[in-house]
Amino acid sequence: MTAKVLIVEDQEDIGSLIAVNLESLNLQTVHCRDGLQGYLEAQKNQYDAIILDIMLPGMEGLEVCQKLRQEANYTPILMLTAKKSEADRVVGLEVGADDYLTKPFSVRELQARIKALLRRVAFHENTQTNNHTEDLLRFDDLTIDIQKRKILRNDMNINVTAKEFDLLLYMARHPGTxxxxEQLLNAVWGYQHDGYEHTVNSHINRLRSKLEEDSTKPKFVLTVWGVGYKFYDS
Incomplete structure (x- = not known):
């Protein structure tokens, strides 16, 4: 089946350029020219990836991304930004974007980033299919429902973002490791985010605040001083 990509970009020339070059990869594209229209389109129809500009009329890209993630829409999102500061990029990653690209960008890099996102989706789907018996991971009163992407503690649902779930699941599949x-950043966010290790720290802190009874004495998400993190060393 041909993959579908939603392009949310208010500049007609840039949107058309992206569409033409993605269609040359045999991808289907839909182009929305304001944030609200893009948000509604992503709600209504299923896409394999979203290319989302930050500066948009109607609704800014960061808000679109944040709202979709809050609604458990985990479609991979590539943010486009004219802003070059590290803080702007980090904000994009922390509201749930999977990757970012700074304008002006090369067509080849754009194509490479989209292909990488689509490969990641395909790998995740194949992993789920091949490991269909691994539906639940249980650690004392904490349950991770892999298929439904839910986290429960004492049978109460814990709301987490897409990246928080991915980070927790990656560690929970190998408890004690x-x-x-850098390893977590590369595994969960991808190699292109080298240098943004503090993004891992902030996600770890948020997970602790949601999972732990006392975040100052964590039981599940543990710090190994001078090295990194591990999950639940029983």
Whole structure:
């Protein structure tokens, strides 16, 4: 089946350029020219990836991304930004974006980033199919429902973002294994985010605040001083 990509970009020339070059990869595209229209389109129809500009009329890209993630829409999102500061990029990642690209960008890099996102989706789907018996991970009173992407503690649902879930699941599949920040960043966010290890720290802190009875004495998400983090060392 041909993959579908939603392009949310208010500049007609840039949107058309992206569409033409994605269609050359045999991808289907839909182009929305304001944030609200893009948000509604992503709600209504299923896409394999979303290319989302930050500066948009109607609704800014960061808000679109944040709202979709709050609604459990985990479609991979590539943010486009004219802003070059590290803080702007980090904000994009922390509201749930999977990747970012700074304008002006090369067509080849755009194509490479989209292909990488689509490969990641395909790998995740194949992993789920091949490991269909691994539906639940249980650690004392904590349950991770992999298929439904839900986390429960004492049978109460814990709301987490897409990246928080991915980070927790990656560590929980290998309890007791110690990971450096760089390893977690590369595994969950991808190699292109080298240098943003503090993004891992902020996600770890948010997970603790949601999972732990006392975040100052964590039981599940543990720090290994001078190295990194591990999950639940029983």
């Amino acid at each position: 110690v990971y450096t920040r």
